[in-house]
Amino acid sequence: MNAKVSLTALASLLALFMGTASADPIAPIEMKVTGTLDMPACTVAAVSDGVYDYEDLDATDIRPGTVTHPLEAIPKTWTITCEGRTYLSFNVVDNAEGTESATAATNFGLGSVNTDGKLGYFTLLMDNAKVDTVASHVFATNTTSVDNKGPSTSVRKSGYTMGWASTATNEQQLGQVFETNLTVQATLAGSAAMNGPITDDVPLAGSLTLNFAYGL
Amino acid sequence: MNISYLQAALALLLAGTSVNASAAIDPHDLEVTGTIRTPLCVVTADNEGVYEYGKINLANIPATGHLKLPPLNQQWVVNCGRGVTYLGFQVVDNRAASASAAGNDKFGLGEVADAPGSRIGYYTVTLSGALLDGATAYVLKAAPGAGSGVAATSIGLDKTQSHSWASMAGTDQPPAAGSVFSVGLAVEGNIADATTRGAPVTEGTSLDGSMTLSYSFGL
Secondary structure (H helix, E strand, C coil): CHHHHHHHHHHHHHHHHHHHHHCCCCCCCCCCCCCCCCCCCEEEEEHHHHEEEEEEEEHHHCCCCCCCEEEEEEEEEEEEEEEEEECCEEEEEECCCCCECCCCCCCEECCEECCCEECEEEEEEEEEEEECCEECEEEEECCCCCCCCECEEECCCCCCEEEEECCCCCCECCEEEEEEEEEEEEEECCCCCCCCCCCCCEECCEEEEEEEECCC | CHHHHHHHHHHHHHHHHHHHHHHCCCCEEEEEEEEEECCCCEEEEHHHHCCCCCCCCHHHCCCCCEEECCCEEEEEEEECCCCCECCEEEEEECCHHHECCCCCCCEECCCCCCCCCCCCEEEEEEEEEEEECCEECEEEEECCCCCCEEEECEEECCCCCEEEEECCCEEEECCCCECEEEEEEEEEEEEECHHHHCCCCCCCCCCCCCEEEEEECCC
C-alpha cells in the first residue's frame, strides 16, 4: 500500500518533472502556409508590332459615287505568352470610331477625308488560332457564355469579348501561349461617302486598342 | 457566422485580384495605315486661260436684249504624267452678282466702273472636243460626289455640277480614268442692253469675267 502510495507519488513527481521540462527555453517554431493569389503576367507580341500597312494606293482605288472597293486582306500573327496557365480574352476599342463608312459591330473606322467624309472601314478576322501549339477554336461573345465559336470569328466592338475556346466544348481554353491570326480587310468607300473627290494625298488612319484580360 | 465573414473576405480578395489582373497585360494597338497617293498634275490653258474679246462696238448693243458675241474656244489640258486617275473640276463664278441673266450656266461679266450693282452682261461656257490620253472622249457632267452623270460630245458648264471625262456617251455614265485630260472651253459673251446694265457705259468700259476652276481626283 505504502509502496503503491510512493509509486503514485513518484509518478506525480515524474509528471511534475516532465511538466517542468516542457517549460525549458526552447524557441517556439512557427508553422507557415504561404503562396500568392496572383495572375500570371502575359506579354503580347504581334508581327510588325500590329501595324497593317497598305502602303501606296492610287487615286483610282477610290471608286466614283457609292461603289466601294475592297482592298487585299493582310494577315498577321499575334502571340500572347503568359508565365503560367490561364484563361485569356480581349476586347477592342476603335480609336477611329465614327469614321467607318458602314456601321456594324464588325466594322472599324479608317479615318476621315474632306472634313467629315469617311474613308471606309476595315474588318478583323480571328483564325488559325492555337493554344500551347495545339489548334484551337475562337469565339466572340457579348454574354457570359462562349458564343460565335468556331475555327474563325469576326472581331467585334460594342461590348464583345473575343478569346480562345475548346474545339470540342463551349468552354474557354486554358493555356500558356495563345496564338491567332488577325487578318485586316480594309474597304475604301466611294467618293460619295468621302464627301466628294479627294484633292490631295490622304492617309489611312485605322486604329484599335486590344485590351487583354484573364477569363471572360 | 465566422465562416460567412471568411467567405466575404475571400470574395473581396478575388474581386481585388481580378481587377488587378487586367492591369498585368499591357494593351496593344493595331494600326491600319497606308496612303492614297494623288498624282502631280499640271494644268495648261491656251492664252493662260484669258479669253480676249478685244473691242466691242457699243453701237451693236440692242435696245432690249443682249448682244451675242462670237464664241471663243480655247483648249485646256491637265497632264498627270504617268499617274492614272479620275479627274473632275468644278467652277466658282467670281463675278456672280454681275450676271445680267440668271442660271447655273450663266456667269457675270463684271460691273461698270464706279457703278456698283450694274451688270455688263453674262457669258456661258460650252465644253467639247474632250480627249482622254489622246483618244476621243465625252464630256461628263454630274453632281459632285456622284458615281455617274450625263456624258455627251458637248455640254454646258454648270456652276452646281462637277465636270469630268467619260469613255461613252449617254445618261448614267461613270467617269473614265486616264493621265492626260484635254477639253475645249468655248466662252460665249452676251452684252446686256442699257436698261438691264443699270449704268451708262463710257469708252473703255472693260469686260471683267472671272471664274475659278478647282480640280479634284474624281467627280
